[in-house]
Amino acid sequence: MAAKGFVEISVEGCKGCGLCVHHCPVKCLSLKMDDTNSFGLHYAYLSNEETCIGCANCAVICPDAAITVYRQSKAV
Amino acid sequence: MKDGYELVYKRPATLLDARMHYCPGCFHSTMHKIIMEVVEEMGIEEDTIGVSPVGCSVFAYNYMDIDFQQAAHGRACAVATGIKRSLPDKFVFTYQGDGDLAAIGTAETIHSCNRGENFTIFFINNAIYGMTGGQMAPTTLEGQKTSTSPYGRDIKNVGHPLRMAEMVSQLPGVAYCERLVLNTPANVRKAKKSIKKAFEIQKQGLGMTFLEVVSNCPSGWKCSPVESLDFVGEDMLKYYPLGVKKDVTANSN
Amino acid sequence: MxxxxxxxxxxxxxxxxxxxxxxxxxxxxxxxxxxxxxxxxxxxxxxxxxxxxxxxxxxxxxxxxxxxxxxxxxxxxxxxxxxxxxxxxxxxxxxxxxxxxxxxxxxxxxxxxxxxxxxxxxxxxxxxxxxxxxxxxxxxxxxxxxxxxxxxxxxxxxxxxxxxxxxxxxxxxxxxxxxxxxxxxxxxxxxxxxxDMRAEKPWATNGRKDGRKKNLLTSLNIKSEDMERKNHELQAKYAKICDEEVRYESYHLDDADIIISAYGLSSRICKKVVDIGREQGMKVGLLRPITLWPFPSKKIDELAKKENVKLFMSIEMSVGQMVEDVKLVVNGRKPVHHYGKTGGIIFTAEDVLNQIKAKI
Missing domain, CATH: 3.40.50.970 (Thiamin diphosphate (ThDP)-binding fold, Pyr/PP domains)
Incomplete structure (x- = not known):
């Protein structure tokens, strides 16, 4: 079954603060600990695509507006 | 975009595409973002003038796509008074930290509130001087360690942390006063509503609108952004209780 | 009219x-x-x-x-x-x-x-x-x-x-x-x-409108290069102001060999000093700066070059402040003196004349 939502996180826009990871209700986000962006920061990414519900909590709490959120359209 | 999905959140266009200089996890960035979201949603980008302070948020003008003036330390409220008196139909706001608003600029804060100036004050209270490297602020909590209170704030020596929202809510010129926090997505959404309400009250010309935001400073507090949430939620909110302190529109709603 | x-x-x-x-x-x-x-x-x-x-x-x-x-x-x-x-x-x-x-x-x-x-x-x-x-x-x-x-x-x-x-x-x-x-x-x-004001002052922060970019008024130039560039811009403007906006009044300067410089209230008294001095046969003249900045340096330089000019005397209600600017221009070519009173005590024309006589 397709996930209810998905997010796009700007790798360069992310500062790796981890607030999105902390506040994700379904724990589908992680910090990329084996990679950094050009600022040397471990960026957040959608680590569990299946569970994202598109609630946008991550984007709302993200200080740097680095997250774009999409949600499955309701069936017409 | 993938088929079958719709956009539910994207960065507001009024927040310029520039990397903010704030440290990771700093609520200054969050506050900039949601102010610009409200400005965009209300469609008032061409009618809003911001005033930035001296402190970490001195560069607020680099990120918000609206007219801006940068004020001397503590004088944002005086500058905003001059702007609003000249342009009464525009939306005017100051964006100030605790040192700017509650130490060096206390007189300007109190008097512009007391005159009932029709602008909005965004007061970011993170209990520390961030820009200068973590010195004690007028709102630093009792016992809190900073670079100029290395053994913890001693109230016998330097006095008590100031509760600004409670203070200004006593002034007749203030129409709306609320203390907010940005530590959870729910609280961020709530803060956005309060910002919108403040601008709407400003439009009606009812008087000063004052929003105090209990904020964080992971670098100054020497903790991780996630750890800073605990200090905000447990220590800060105990001394700085959330809520509407005054709302002259409350009865008419 | x-x-x-x-x-x-x-x-x-x-x-x-x-x-x-x-x-x-x-x-x-x-x-x-x-x-x-x-x-x-x-x-x-x-x-x-x-x-x-x-x-x-x-x-x-x-x-x-x-x-x-x-x-x-x-x-x-x-x-x-x-x-x-x-x-x-x-x-x-x-x-x-x-x-x-x-x-x-x-x-x-x-x-x-x-x-x-x-x-x-x-x-x-x-x-x-x-x-x-x-x-x-x-x-x-x-x-x-x-x-x-x-x-x-x-x-x-x-x-x-x-x-x-x-x-x-x-x-x-x-x-x-x-x-x-x-x-x-x-x-x-x-x-x-x-x-009207929007048209006159396109730099003003009155709300970006009709597609104009945001305006910013700040005195913060955090990068050294930006601060120096700003200073050069300001200095270029100040140089133009010095060229175009100097204002002063000359009172009996043409044949004067004693040049009084005085501004504001002091200059009113010094006009009297010139009148009395001239009655007594002294060739006294007054240079009154109307703009204190930009300062009438060119006029003072012109006077300092004149052979007949014997001395300059700056009369001020202070212990001597403008006299320093007169000295800077005269640059040692002629003696430059000061006389003044402070604390709200105002000298009379006679006081000033006696001071001048003592310097001749």
Whole structure:
């Protein structure tokens, strides 16, 4: 079954603060600990695509507006 | 975009595409973002003038796509008074930290509130001087360690942390006063509503609108952004209780 | 031709009336002797001027920053104070100079230093012409010596502040502020609408409109290269002001071998000194700087070159401040002396003449 939502996180826009990871209700986000962006920061990414519900909590709490959120359209 | 999905959140266009200089996890960035979201949603980008302070948020003008003036330390409220008196139909706001608003600029804060100036004050209270490297602020909590209170704030020596929202809510010129926090997505959404309400009250010309935001400073507090949430939620909110302190529109709603 | 309107007014009130006629849109001030009549007069006239903001601020510090905001929003703005109050404003003047916000200041000087005395003085010359606040900046400084000039200079100060996007200062003193004289008042400037002001000042922060990019007024130039570039821009502007805006009055200078320099109240006494001196056969002349910055350096240089000129004498109600600028120009070619009194004690023409005779 397709996930209810998905997010796009700007790798360069992310500062790796981890607030999105902390506040994700379904724990589908992680910090990329084996990679950094050009600022040397471990960026957040959608680590569990299946569970994202598109609630946008991550984007709302993200200080740097680095997250774009999409949600499955309701069936017409 | 993938088929079958719709956009539910994207960065507001009024927040310029520039990397903010704030440290990771700093609520200054969050506050900039949601102010610009409200400005965009209300469609008032061409009618809003911001005033930035001296402190970490001195560069607020680099990120918000609206007219801006940068004020001397503590004088944002005086500058905003001059702007609003000249342009009464525009939306005017100051964006100030605790040192700017509650130490060096206390007189300007109190008097512009007391005159009932029709602008909005965004007061970011993170209990520390961030820009200068973590010195004690007028709102630093009792016992809190900073670079100029290395053994913890001693109230016998330097006095008590100031509760600004409670203070200004006593002034007749203030129409709306609320203390907010940005530590959870729910609280961020709530803060956005309060910002919108403040601008709407400003439009009606009812008087000063004052929003105090209990904020964080992971670098100054020497903790991780996630750890800073605990200090905000447990220590800060105990001394700085959330809520509407005054709302002259409350009865008419 | 404009209609003549004759009035008999106090210096401070004439200045206030002139500001209203010059199309002032905002006045922000704080009471201090001996200039409180300015705000008192403006608040009395306020009902006639519903579009003009006249606001008593909580301090001089607030006043100057209200000026920053209101001037930055595109207005024609003024504040007034006396020596200690103008000192308080200096941080703001520096910010305004760097952000290039047109604004008019009035300092009705009293004796200092410190809280000093409320009697007239010329002790703030250094503060007025050398900056006053921090950093490399200049303020256009007018030194009226009559109630009529309080009117004329105020109008000029508004226009030059706008023309050069620079602070302009009326440096006067308690005596001229308080004295009454017959004056001629000009007609009111044409009322400027918000749209007029938007067109006149495209840099103002009055809301980005019609696709214009955001405007920013700041004095922060955090990168060294930016700060230096800004300083070069300011200095280039100041050099132009020095070329175009020097104003002075010559009184019997053509054949003079004794050159008195005096401004403001002192210059009134020194005119008498010239008259009496000439009756006694002395070839005395007066150079009166009308703008203290830009300073009439070229004229002084011209005089210093003349063979017949024996000496310069700077007469000031201070222990000697402008005399330093005269010395800088004369640069050792001729002797330069100073005579002055402080604390509100005003010298007589006879005092001055005796001092000159002692130097010959």
């Amino acid at each position: 404009s209609k003549k309107e004759i009035a008999f007014m106090k210096g401070n009130e004439a200045l206030a009336e002139a500001a209203l006629r010059a199309g002032m849109t905002g006045y922000y001030g704080y009471p201090i002797t001996p200039q409180s009549e300015i705000m008192e007069y403006l608040t009395r006239q306020a009902p006639e001027y519903p579009n003009v903001t006249i606001l008593q601020a909580e301090s001089e510090v607030a006043s100057v920053n209200m000026l920053y905001g209101a001037g930055g929003a595109g207005g024609r703005v003024m504040t007034s104070s006396s020596s200690p109050g103008y000192s308080l404003m200096q941080e703001g003047v520096s910010y305004i100079a760097c952000a290039e916000i047109p604004s008019v200041f009035v300092n009705v000087q009293r004796g200092g230093p410190g809280l000093g005395t409320i009697q007239p003085s010329q002790g703030d010359y250094f503060q007025a012409v050398k900056g006053g606040g921090h950093g490399d900046y200049r303020v256009i400084v007018f030194a009226p010596n009559s109630v009529q000039e309080m009117v004329d200079h105020t109008i000029l100060a508004f226009d030059l502040a706008d023309k050069w996007r620079n602070p302009a200062l009326i440096l006067t003193d308690g005596a001229i502020g308080q004295m009454m004289e017959k004056i001629e008042l000009p007609e009111h400037y044409k009322f400027r609408s918000t749209e």
